Amino acid sequence: MATVEMSFTPLPAHVRTARLVATAVARRSGVDEALLDEVRLAVGEACSRAVEAHQEHCPGEPVQVALTGAGGRFEVVVTDHVAAPNGTPAAAGQPGGAAGREGQPGGAGPAGPLPVVPSELGLAVIEGLADDVEIARTKAGVIIRMSWPSADPDLAPPGERA
Protein backbone atom coordinates (compact mmCIF):
# COMPACT_ATOMS: atom_id res chain seq x y z
CA MET A 1 0.00 0.00 0.00
CA ALA A 2 1.29 3.46 -0.84
CA THR A 3 2.54 5.65 1.99
CA VAL A 4 0.25 8.44 3.14
CA GLU A 5 2.10 11.49 4.39
CA MET A 6 0.75 14.36 6.41
CA SER A 7 2.33 17.65 7.28
CA PHE A 8 0.41 19.94 9.58
CA THR A 9 0.80 23.21 11.41
CA PRO A 10 1.71 22.49 15.03
CA LEU A 11 -1.63 23.39 16.52
CA PRO A 12 -3.52 21.20 19.03
CA ALA A 13 -6.62 21.39 16.85
CA HIS A 14 -4.88 19.39 14.13
CA VAL A 15 -3.95 16.45 16.32
CA ARG A 16 -7.46 15.08 16.00
CA THR A 17 -7.18 15.29 12.24
CA ALA A 18 -3.99 13.27 12.37
CA ARG A 19 -5.70 10.67 14.56
CA LEU A 20 -8.62 10.34 12.18
CA VAL A 21 -6.43 9.97 9.10
CA ALA A 22 -4.12 7.46 10.78
CA THR A 23 -7.07 5.37 11.95
CA ALA A 24 -8.59 5.39 8.49
CA VAL A 25 -5.32 4.33 6.86
CA ALA A 26 -4.78 1.67 9.52
CA ARG A 27 -8.21 0.22 8.86
CA ARG A 28 -7.56 0.26 5.14
CA SER A 29 -4.21 -1.45 5.70
CA GLY A 30 -5.93 -4.34 7.43
CA VAL A 31 -5.14 -3.58 11.05
CA ASP A 32 -7.49 -5.56 13.26
CA GLU A 33 -10.50 -3.55 14.43
CA ALA A 34 -9.60 -4.35 18.03
CA LEU A 35 -6.28 -2.53 17.61
CA LEU A 36 -7.60 0.64 16.00
CA ASP A 37 -8.25 2.35 19.32
CA GLU A 38 -4.62 1.71 20.24
CA VAL A 39 -3.47 3.16 16.93
CA ARG A 40 -5.61 6.23 17.43
CA LEU A 41 -4.36 6.82 20.95
CA ALA A 42 -0.70 6.20 20.18
CA VAL A 43 -0.72 8.46 17.12
CA GLY A 44 -2.51 11.13 19.11
CA GLU A 45 0.08 10.95 21.86
CA ALA A 46 2.98 11.19 19.44
CA CYS A 47 1.45 14.09 17.55
CA SER A 48 0.51 15.92 20.75
CA ARG A 49 4.06 15.63 21.94
CA ALA A 50 5.41 16.92 18.64
CA VAL A 51 2.94 19.81 18.56
CA GLU A 52 3.86 20.97 22.03
CA ALA A 53 7.56 20.71 21.23
CA HIS A 54 7.13 22.74 18.07
CA GLN A 55 5.00 25.37 19.77
CA GLU A 56 7.76 25.94 22.25
CA HIS A 57 10.77 25.80 19.92
CA CYS A 58 9.73 26.17 16.29
CA PRO A 59 6.09 27.16 15.83
CA GLY A 60 6.61 27.88 12.16
CA GLU A 61 7.68 24.34 11.33
CA PRO A 62 5.13 21.63 10.48
CA VAL A 63 4.87 18.28 12.22
CA GLN A 64 5.23 15.36 9.84
CA VAL A 65 3.47 12.02 9.93
CA ALA A 66 4.11 9.13 7.54
CA LEU A 67 1.77 6.15 7.37
CA THR A 68 2.79 2.93 5.65
CA GLY A 69 1.04 -0.38 5.32
CA ALA A 70 3.26 -3.06 3.84
CA GLY A 71 4.74 -6.42 4.62
CA GLY A 72 2.16 -7.32 7.20
CA ARG A 73 2.83 -4.23 9.29
CA PHE A 74 1.16 -0.85 9.59
CA GLU A 75 3.78 1.71 10.51
CA VAL A 76 3.43 5.28 11.71
CA VAL A 77 6.37 7.65 11.88
CA VAL A 78 5.92 11.00 13.64
CA THR A 79 8.76 13.44 13.17
CA ASP A 80 9.36 16.70 14.95
CA HIS A 81 12.04 19.20 14.09
CA VAL A 82 12.95 20.46 17.50
CA ALA A 83 16.70 20.76 17.84
CA ALA A 84 18.45 22.64 20.61
CA PRO A 85 20.83 25.44 19.66
CA ASN A 86 23.77 23.21 20.50
CA GLY A 87 22.62 20.64 17.94
CA THR A 88 21.19 18.13 20.36
CA PRO A 89 17.45 17.42 20.34
CA ALA A 90 15.54 19.58 22.78
CA ALA A 91 12.92 17.96 24.94
CA ALA A 92 9.43 19.42 24.69
CA GLY A 93 8.89 21.99 27.41
CA GLN A 94 6.32 19.80 29.03
CA PRO A 95 6.21 16.41 27.30
CA GLY A 96 3.02 14.53 27.97
CA GLY A 97 1.04 17.70 27.75
CA ALA A 98 -0.82 18.82 30.80
CA ALA A 99 0.38 15.72 32.55
CA GLY A 100 3.71 17.40 32.99
CA ARG A 101 2.29 20.68 34.12
CA GLU A 102 -0.58 19.45 36.21
CA GLY A 103 0.23 16.19 37.76
CA GLN A 104 3.22 16.97 39.89
CA PRO A 105 3.09 15.96 43.55
CA GLY A 106 1.71 18.60 45.81
CA GLY A 107 1.80 17.08 49.22
CA ALA A 108 -0.20 14.44 50.97
CA GLY A 109 -3.94 14.19 51.15
CA PRO A 110 -6.41 12.03 53.02
CA ALA A 111 -5.63 9.09 50.76
CA GLY A 112 -1.88 9.41 51.04
CA PRO A 113 0.72 10.93 48.73
CA LEU A 114 -0.48 12.39 45.46
CA PRO A 115 0.51 10.56 42.28
CA VAL A 116 3.64 11.58 40.44
CA VAL A 117 2.84 11.99 36.76
CA PRO A 118 6.02 11.70 34.70
CA SER A 119 6.57 14.47 32.20
CA GLU A 120 7.13 11.80 29.54
CA LEU A 121 3.76 10.18 30.21
CA GLY A 122 2.82 10.42 26.56
CA LEU A 123 5.80 8.33 25.51
CA ALA A 124 5.04 5.80 28.23
CA VAL A 125 1.51 5.47 26.88
CA ILE A 126 2.83 4.95 23.35
CA GLU A 127 5.17 2.23 24.51
CA GLY A 128 2.29 0.54 26.29
CA LEU A 129 0.09 0.60 23.21
CA ALA A 130 2.13 0.05 20.09
CA ASP A 131 3.26 -3.38 19.14
CA ASP A 132 6.69 -2.11 18.22
CA VAL A 133 8.11 1.31 19.13
CA GLU A 134 11.35 3.06 18.34
CA ILE A 135 12.16 6.54 19.57
CA ALA A 136 15.16 8.14 17.91
CA ARG A 137 16.53 11.41 19.25
CA THR A 138 18.53 12.95 16.44
CA LYS A 139 20.18 16.32 16.01
CA ALA A 140 17.32 17.36 13.75
CA GLY A 141 14.62 16.31 16.18
CA VAL A 142 12.77 13.32 17.56
CA ILE A 143 11.43 10.50 15.40
CA ILE A 144 8.81 8.18 16.87
CA ARG A 145 8.28 5.03 14.85
CA MET A 146 5.55 2.62 15.86
CA SER A 147 3.88 -0.28 14.14
CA TRP A 148 1.14 -2.84 14.45
CA PRO A 149 0.42 -6.10 12.64
CA SER A 150 -1.85 -5.83 9.63
CA ALA A 151 -3.54 -8.25 7.32
CA ASP A 152 -3.36 -8.13 3.55
CA PRO A 153 -5.99 -5.47 2.66
CA ASP A 154 -6.86 -7.33 -0.53
CA LEU A 155 -8.09 -10.17 1.65
CA ALA A 156 -10.40 -7.87 3.63
CA PRO A 157 -14.15 -8.37 3.24
CA PRO A 158 -15.56 -6.46 0.26
CA GLY A 159 -17.46 -4.09 2.53
CA GLU A 160 -14.22 -2.77 3.97
CA ARG A 161 -12.57 -1.97 0.68
CA ALA A 162 -12.47 1.62 -0.53
Next chain:
Amino acid sequence: MDLKLDHHSKDGIEVVDVEGEIDVYTAPRLRELLIELVNLGHYQLVVNMEKVEFLDSTGLGVLVGGLKRVRAHDGSLDLVCTQERILKIFRITGLTKVFGIHDSVDEAIAARKSEK
Protein backbone atom coordinates in the same frame (compact mmCIF):
# COMPACT_ATOMS: atom_id res chain seq x y z
CA MET B 1 -18.59 18.33 18.58
CA ASP B 2 -15.15 17.98 20.19
CA LEU B 3 -16.03 18.27 23.87
CA LYS B 4 -19.22 19.03 25.72
CA LEU B 5 -19.18 19.83 29.43
CA ASP B 6 -21.98 20.17 31.94
CA HIS B 7 -22.27 19.93 35.67
CA HIS B 8 -24.95 19.62 38.31
CA SER B 9 -25.20 19.02 42.02
CA LYS B 10 -26.43 15.73 43.42
CA ASP B 11 -26.52 14.82 47.09
CA GLY B 12 -24.05 17.57 47.86
CA ILE B 13 -21.56 16.33 45.28
CA GLU B 14 -20.86 18.15 42.04
CA VAL B 15 -21.18 15.86 39.05
CA VAL B 16 -19.30 16.86 35.91
CA ASP B 17 -20.69 15.30 32.74
CA VAL B 18 -18.15 15.02 29.95
CA GLU B 19 -19.04 14.12 26.39
CA GLY B 20 -16.75 13.85 23.40
CA GLU B 21 -12.98 13.76 23.10
CA ILE B 22 -10.49 14.88 25.75
CA ASP B 23 -7.17 15.59 24.09
CA VAL B 24 -4.48 18.25 23.86
CA TYR B 25 -6.95 20.59 22.15
CA THR B 26 -10.00 20.17 24.35
CA ALA B 27 -8.45 19.29 27.72
CA PRO B 28 -7.87 22.94 28.70
CA ARG B 29 -11.63 23.47 28.81
CA LEU B 30 -12.07 20.62 31.27
CA ARG B 31 -9.18 21.95 33.29
CA GLU B 32 -10.78 25.40 33.46
CA LEU B 33 -14.08 23.93 34.58
CA LEU B 34 -12.49 21.89 37.35
CA ILE B 35 -10.59 24.95 38.54
CA GLU B 36 -13.77 27.01 38.46
CA LEU B 37 -15.69 24.43 40.47
CA VAL B 38 -12.99 24.28 43.12
CA ASN B 39 -12.88 28.07 43.29
CA LEU B 40 -16.63 28.00 43.87
CA GLY B 41 -16.13 25.73 46.83
CA HIS B 42 -17.02 22.38 45.25
CA TYR B 43 -14.47 19.99 46.69
CA GLN B 44 -16.37 16.73 46.21
CA LEU B 45 -16.41 15.99 42.51
CA VAL B 46 -17.54 13.11 40.35
CA VAL B 47 -16.48 13.19 36.70
CA ASN B 48 -18.84 11.15 34.56
CA MET B 49 -16.90 9.83 31.58
CA GLU B 50 -19.46 7.44 30.18
CA LYS B 51 -19.83 9.55 27.05
CA VAL B 52 -16.14 10.22 26.58
CA GLU B 53 -15.02 8.88 23.23
CA PHE B 54 -11.31 9.56 23.56
CA LEU B 55 -8.90 10.29 26.40
CA ASP B 56 -5.14 10.77 26.16
CA SER B 57 -2.32 11.65 28.55
CA THR B 58 -3.21 15.32 28.39
CA GLY B 59 -6.64 14.47 29.72
CA LEU B 60 -5.12 12.27 32.38
CA GLY B 61 -2.98 15.17 33.48
CA VAL B 62 -6.03 17.38 33.80
CA LEU B 63 -7.78 14.78 35.94
CA VAL B 64 -4.73 14.35 38.14
CA GLY B 65 -4.48 18.11 38.45
CA GLY B 66 -8.13 18.25 39.48
CA LEU B 67 -7.53 15.55 42.05
CA LYS B 68 -4.62 17.53 43.43
CA ARG B 69 -6.73 20.68 43.77
CA VAL B 70 -9.62 19.06 45.62
CA ARG B 71 -7.30 17.13 47.90
CA ALA B 72 -5.77 20.43 48.96
CA HIS B 73 -9.19 21.06 50.51
CA ASP B 74 -9.59 17.51 51.85
CA GLY B 75 -11.90 16.84 48.95
CA SER B 76 -12.27 14.04 46.43
CA LEU B 77 -12.50 13.45 42.71
CA ASP B 78 -13.98 10.17 41.54
CA LEU B 79 -14.62 8.92 38.05
CA VAL B 80 -17.47 7.09 36.38
CA CYS B 81 -16.34 4.94 33.48
CA THR B 82 -17.21 1.51 32.19
CA GLN B 83 -15.71 1.83 28.71
CA GLU B 84 -12.80 -0.52 28.34
CA ARG B 85 -11.10 1.64 25.70
CA ILE B 86 -11.01 4.54 28.16
CA LEU B 87 -10.09 2.40 31.15
CA LYS B 88 -7.15 1.05 29.19
CA ILE B 89 -5.12 4.23 29.45
CA PHE B 90 -5.73 4.34 33.19
CA ARG B 91 -4.40 0.78 33.45
CA ILE B 92 -1.37 1.45 31.26
CA THR B 93 -0.38 4.42 33.39
CA GLY B 94 -1.24 2.80 36.72
CA LEU B 95 -3.76 5.49 37.52
CA THR B 96 -6.45 2.94 38.33
CA LYS B 97 -4.74 2.82 41.70
CA VAL B 98 -5.13 6.54 42.16
CA PHE B 99 -8.67 7.28 41.11
CA GLY B 100 -11.85 5.76 42.40
CA ILE B 101 -13.50 4.50 39.22
CA HIS B 102 -17.14 3.49 39.40
CA ASP B 103 -19.81 2.04 37.15
CA SER B 104 -22.36 4.79 37.72
CA VAL B 105 -22.78 8.23 39.23
CA ASP B 106 -25.00 6.82 41.97
CA GLU B 107 -22.38 4.26 42.86
CA ALA B 108 -19.66 6.91 42.98
CA ILE B 109 -21.75 9.15 45.23
CA ALA B 110 -22.69 6.25 47.50
CA ALA B 111 -19.05 5.20 47.80
CA ARG B 112 -17.99 8.70 48.73
CA LYS B 113 -20.81 9.11 51.25
CA SER B 114 -19.94 5.83 52.91
CA GLU B 115 -16.40 7.04 53.54
CA LYS B 116 -17.56 10.02 55.55
